[in-house]
Amino acid sequence: AAAASSATSRSSTARVVDSALRVPLSLRGGQASDAPPTTNALSRDEITQKMNAIPAFCIVNEKGGMVGVRGKEDGVEAINWFTDAAEAKAILAVMREHNPGVSLHLGVHGLGTAFRLCKGWPEEEAIA
Structure with a gap:
């Protein structure tokens, strides 16, 4: 009997939730406008400018x-970039040690x- 009661309870809850999902929503704010929505996204130049602070x-x-x-x-050669000055200095020291005749x-x-x-x-859109 408890199992039947539990099943009935779940069934009626499902109907309530199901019927609630069928309610059409219409949210509006302000007046209608023909203007396209504005975006606050930064352009690539703006992003680059902000990143250049680092x-x-x-x-x-x-x-x-x-x-x-x-x-x-x-064995692929690559340019390494460092945002940690101490790490860059440590790598520079190793490279100078292995390449004493090169001014680095x-x-x-x-x-x-x-x-x-x-x-x-x-x-x-990458720079060549």
Whole structure:
């Protein structure tokens, strides 16, 4: 009997919820407008500008050219960017130790510029 009562209770609850879901909702505020909705999204240039407030460090040679590092596993050369100055300095020290005849130092760019240089935006809109 308790099981039947429980099943009936669940069944009636389901009907209440089900009927509540069928109620059409119409929410409005203000007057009708033909103007398209405005967006508060930032443009890519605005995002880049904000990101440029964060320094990003890379290893550069005496001519200011960025120096890549080969990956241990795949051997692919890549430019490394660091947002932690201490980590960048530590990597620079290791690179100087392994390349004593090369003049290396840290370069700094804004993170937004680094992101663009790495083609961080979708392919069709990346900087060449």
